[in-house]
Amino acid sequence: MDRPRGSDLIAGVRPWDEMYDEAGAVRSGREPLVEALAALGPDGLLARARLRDAHLSAQGITFTLSGRERPLPMDLVPRIVDAVEWQVIEAGVAQRIRALEMFLDDLYGAGQILDDQVIPRRLITSSAHFHREAHGVRPANGVRIHVAGVDLVRDEEGTFRVLEDNLRCPSGVSYVLENRRTLSHVVPEVFTGYRLRGVEEYPARLLAALLAAAPVGVADPTVVVLTPGVHNAAHFEHAFLARRMGVELVEGRDLFCRDGVVRMRTTRGSEPVHVIYRRIDDDYLDPVHFRPDSVLGVPGILNAARAGSVTIANGVGNGVADDKAVYPYVPAIVRYYLGEEPVLPNVTTYDLRDPDERAHVLPRLDQMVVKPVDGSGGYGIVVGSRASDAELAAAAAEIEADPRGWIAQPIVPLSTSPTLVEGGALAPRHLDLRPFAVNDGERVWVLPGGLTRVALTEGSLVVNSSQGGGSKDTWVLDSGDGEPLPPLEPELVVDDPGPTFSAAQGRGNGEGRARRDQPAVHSERMRQQEEQQQQGAPGAADPGSRRGVVPC
Amino acid sequence: MLSRIAEAMFWIGRYVERAEATTRLLVEHHQLLVEDTRLNPAVGAEALLGPLGIVPPEPDELAVLSPAGLVRVVVGDSADLSTILGSVAAARENARTIREALPGDMFERMNATHLRLQAGISTVIPGIPLRSLLDELAVVAGIIEWQMPRDEGLVFVRLGAALERLDMTCRLLDIDHDGLWPQAGAATTLRAAGGLNPFLRTQRALTGDQVEGFLVLDPTFPRSMLQSAMRAERAVRTMATYVSPQQTSTLLRTVGILRAELEFASVNPTPADLALLRERARDAAFVASDAVAAAFFRQAGTIVWSH
Numbered sequence: 001m002d003r004p005r006g007s008d009l010i011a012g013v014r015p016w017d018e019m020y021d022e023a024g025a026v027r028s029g030r031e032p033l034v035e036a037l038a039a040l041g042p043d044g045l046l047a048r049a050r051l052r053d054a055h056l057s058a059q060g061i062t063f064t065l066s067g068r069e070r071p072l073p074m075d076l077v078p079r080i081v082d083a084v085e086w087q088v089i090e091a092g093v094a095q096r097i098r099a100l101e102m103f104l105d106d107l108y109g110a111g112q113i114l115d116d117q118v119i120p121r122r123l124i125t126s127s128a129h130f131h132r133e134a135h136g137v138r139p140a141n142g143v144r145i146h147v148a149g150v151d152l153v154r155d156e157e158g159t160f161r162v163l164e165d166n167l168r169c170p171s172g173v174s175y176v177l178e179n180r181r182t183l184s185h186v187v188p189e190v191f192t193g194y195r196l197r198g199v200e201e202y203p204a205r206l207l208a209a210l211l212a213a214a215p216v217g218v219a220d221p222t223v224v225v226l227t228p229g230v231h232n233a234a235h236f237e238h239a240f241l242a243r244r245m246g247v248e249l250v251e252g253r254d255l256f257c258r259d260g261v262v263r264m265r266t267t268r269g270s271e272p273v274h275v276i277y278r279r280i281d282d283d284y285l286d287p288v289h290f291r292p293d294s295v296l297g298v299p300g301i302l303n304a305a306r307a308g309s310v311t312i313a314n315g316v317g318n319g320v321a322d323d324k325a326v327y328p329y330v331p332a333i334v335r336y337y338l339g340e341e342p343v344l345p346n347v348t349t350y351d352l353r354d355p356d357e358r359a360h361v362l363p364r365l366d367q368m369v370v371k372p373v374d375g376s377g378g379y380g381i382v383v384g385s386r387a388s389d390a391e392l393a394a395a396a397a398e399i400e401a402d403p404r405g406w407i408a409q410p411i412v413p414l415s416t417s418p419t420l421v422e423g424g425a426l427a428p429r430h431l432d433l434r435p436f437a438v439n440d441g442e443r444v445w446v447l448p449g450g451l452t453r454v455a456l457t458e459g460s461l462v463v464n465s466s467q468g469g470g471s472k473d474t475w476v477l478d479s480g481d482g483e484p485l486p487p488l489e490p491e492l493v494v495d496d497p498g499p500t501f502s503a504a505q506g507r508g509n510g511e512g513r514a515r516r517d518q519p520a521v522h523s524e525r526m527r528q529q530e531e532q533q534q535q536g537a538p539g540a541a542d543p544g545s546r547r548g549v550v551p552c
Numbered sequence: 553m554l555s556r557i558a559e560a561m562f563w564i565g566r567y568v569e570r571a572e573a574t575t576r577l578l579v580e581h582h583q584l585l586v587e588d589t590r591l592n593p594a595v596g597a598e599a600l601l602g603p604l605g606i607v608p609p610e611p612d613e614l615a616v617l618s619p620a621g622l623v624r625v626v627v628g629d630s631a632d633l634s635t636i637l638g639s640v641a642a643a644r645e646n647a648r649t650i651r652e653a654l655p656g657d658m659f660e661r662m663n664a665t666h667l668r669l670q671a672g673i674s675t676v677i678p679g680i681p682l683r684s685l686l687d688e689l690a691v692v693a694g695i696i697e698w699q700m701p702r703d704e705g706l707v708f709v710r711l712g713a714a715l716e717r718l719d720m721t722c723r724l725l726d727i728d729h730d731g732l733w734p735q736a737g738a739a740t741t742l743r744a745a746g747g748l749n750p751f752l753r754t755q756r757a758l759t760g761d762q763v764e765g766f767l768v769l770d771p772t773f774p775r776s777m778l779q780s781a782m783r784a785e786r787a788v789r790t791m792a793t794y795v796s797p798q799q800t801s802t803l804l805r806t807v808g809i810l811r812a813e814l815e816f817a818s819v820n821p822t823p824a825d826l827a828l829l830r831e832r833a834r835d836a837a838f839v840a841s842d843a844v845a846a847a848f849f850r851q852a853g854t855i856v857w858s859h
Contacts, residue, residue: 246752
């Protein structure tokens with residue numbers, strides 16, 4: 001695989017491929033998939049791609065970009081993660097979330113980690129997402145990160161590294177579930193020969209975690225999903241999660257606070273709400289405390305949370321822990337709270353507030369990725385290898401002006417996987433992986449697989465769906481240690497024939513399970529019906545008929 | 553109304569319902585087999601075919617039945633009335649015999665559906681043609697509900713549909729998805745009844761026992777046994793206004809007792825209670841079907857004169 005033209009990669013770096021090893025041979029465990037794709041061929045793949053598009057559109061599995069609903073492009077080639085690789089990811093993600101939970105609890109409490117100078121205090125207090133309003137809000141079961149999405153990339157050595165944490169409103173999990181169903185609907189052949197970990201249990205796990213987070217003393221908590229509304233990019237996902245959890249999807253205007261209790265307006269009057277899985281940003285959540293012009297939020301909701309009558313999930317102020325400027329300190333955070341080495345390494349990141357590091361980075365901007373610390377969706381990212389000199393100069397000026405606002409990372413050659421491209425061919429495209437973790441207070445559960453995002457443009461390293469990225473179904477192979485169930489003994493059930501009214505009556509099929517069917521038409525009656533000549537009917541030869549002959 | 557027409561109406565109701573329920577079940581069962589390959593395919597196939605009462609053409613074939621092969625067997629042929637093609641063909645044949653008594657283009661719709669199905673469907677991506685079949689059957693159901701005169705004929709269609717639905721829900725629960733596929737089985741049972749979301753809105757734990765309780769006893773879910781029994785009872789009571797009370801007595805007793813047993817069942821039924829109720833429902837569907845035939849469709853036997 002040569003470096004494609006226009007690539008974001010540094011020359012000479014060869015990314016890891018998920019399907020083929022360096023010699024071009026198929027990696028172990030990928031053979032049945034490669035064979036199934038070869039059997040389909042380019043035309044077969046293109047035909048299936050059309051079916052997929054029709055299916056996604058008809059099902060309304062979309063995200064909204066610039067006001068237009070679009071289906072999230074799902075590639076037909078799944079991404080495979082081995083059972084052993086998955087164990088590492090699972091352990092690493094869970095470890096990170098456990099540590100970040102303790103970190104948040106500390107920051108919004110005693111601040112021990114700051115006193116111990118593991119992290120500079122200025123870094124925290126200068127974070128746009130450190131909300132003093134959240135100080136003293138005690139989550140009922142101690143959980144602030146009910147749901148997390150941790151973005152992983154695989155470097156040229158094949159090592160999974162954490163690129164960023166999403167602890168506010170990580171989105172994309174609905175596509176994980178829908179991708180699996182869509183793939184098995186459209187190309188069932190590729191599943192042959194594989195035993196996969198299922199993804200369907202996610203909504204139940206999320207609901208269990210939200211119920212576990214309910215305020216103390218509520219016997220039968222009411223959980224709702226709070227959406228900004230139908231114009232939000234991820235509205236499909238909000239509706240999906242509400243539906244699959246069997247809870248109400250509410251907008252801010254459906255809720256109100258009275259006497260420190262959040263209630264929702266229903267046809268039977270108002271009903272109390274105990275757990276709010278909110279998918280709107282902190283800034284919009286409560287006009288009393290945050291943006292006063294927010295029309296999406298619920299005035300008084302934060303006071304209700306502080307009073308302990310409602311749980312807001314994810315917690316308010318979580319953004320301080322996924323601030324990109326805090327990210328370089330996460331390994332230290334893991335060591336500090338857990339006394340363990342991080343299972344998943346970070347990507348090297350330069351703290352641009354440090355004059356030495358800044359001096360190292362600025363002349364090498366063409367080999368760096370520069371990201372705004374509080375951005376998301378791939379907006380504002382400058383990929384040095386692709387930027388023009390003018391763009392690099394502009395980036396340098398911005399960094400000089402506001403070093404706290406930016407981080408720089410060496411360009412990581414994201415791993416590639418064969419992806420369906422124009423003409424039905426398969427070509428390598430770069431991808432990342434966002435596993436989702438759910439914390440119910442007892443343990444951190446990681447959904448097997450996660451969302452694989454793929455940069456559909458050749459050579460591009462930007463996988464965000466808002467920047468032309470697609471997704472892949474992600475398969476975690478089952479290690480097979482679960483014993484397969486014993487085969488069923490075929491069971492023959494013959495019902496008691498019971499009363500009959502005619503010997504000709506069909507009682508089912510003799511074998512299998514009896515069923516009531518309509519009595520068969522007596523064959524003699526059928527024969528005689530057929531024999532009757534029908535005047536004028538097509539094919540009926542009736543010499544006596546003059547129909548059609550008499551002029552009218 | 554002619555007994556012969558009433559009989560055809562009754563069986564149209566049954567076979568349209570059977571085709572719909574079988575198709576929905578096949579779509580979901582197939583998807584489960586594709587995604588969760590932990591189970592021996594033959595077991596997965598037998599788990600569906602047994603309760604549906606379908607005998608594969610070659611008994612040996614079962615051992616190597618792939619998901620695609622299973623689709624072929626369940627789509628089946630016109631001769632086996634338990635298969636999809638069999639029930640569509642039977643519904644269409646009944647519609648043909650009473651074409652003049654049916655509204656609008658009902659026969660034409662069923663005929664077109666039958667022809668398409670007979671021409672064969674792709675078993676490689678069966679989800680697509682099977683879902684369009686569901687759409688077409690929904691159109692037929694729509695014509696019945698929107699266009700049929702509110703007379704005896706409609707009552708026979710509705711009674712047939714209610715009894716078949718009762719029977720199909722029994723069969724769906726006999727498959728034991730939950731026991732065979734502990735991860736996704738319970739959700740598959742619900743999806744096969746179109747009931748995943750209604751279930752989740754009223755219950756929390758998605759376990760096999762909860763699903764069974766829902767499909768047997770839920771008072772609002774349209775495919776629960778209780779709802780089907782209520783619909784059957786309503787149809788019989790309406791019918792009683794057209795005919796003499798003696799004609800409906802056995803029928804009304806059968807569906808009425810079943811409805812009462814389901815409606816007034818224990819609030820927290822044990823698995824044994826549910827098993828008993830399912831057994832009762834199965835028996836009642838059989839007895840009621842026979843009672844309809846005995847009361848309304850009795851025809852002179854075919855008499856063949858001989859020298």
